[in-house]
Amino acid sequence: MTLSAAFCRYQEAVQLRRAASEPLANVRIIARAAAKAWNTEAVWAESRESGHVTAPRLRLSAQEQEGDRQERVSFSENPDRGFPDC
Numbered sequence: 140m141t142l143s144a145a146f147c148r149y150q151e152a153v154q155l156r157r158a159a160s161e162p163l164a165n166v167r168i169i170a171r172a173a174a175k176a177w178n179t180e181a182v183w184a185e186s187r188e189s190g191h192v193t194a195p196r197l198r199l200s201a202q203e204q205e206g207d208r209q210e211r212v213s214f215s216e217n218p219d220r221g222f223p224d225c
Contacts, residue, residue, distance in 0.1 A: 147181035
């Protein structure tokens with residue numbers, strides 16, 4: 140799902156308001172960090188919407204894909220019920 144710049148800016152503003160009005164220091168820190176993340180996402184969205192940048196895609200090498208598959212096969216939350224199919 141691609142987020143619009145307007146949505147990202149709105150979320151950034153929500154977090155900045157939360158940081159400004161929150162009495163707890165740890166919540167202010169988290170809200171400021173969230174606002175910074177939304178700002179970064181908004182910059183990407185604005186670039187994407189203006190046609191200057193395309194969103195980066197995650198590309199895994201064959202070795203990374205195999206390691207990911209092995210990790211999923213070797214881990215089971217319910218060891219008494221077997222492994223998931225991959």
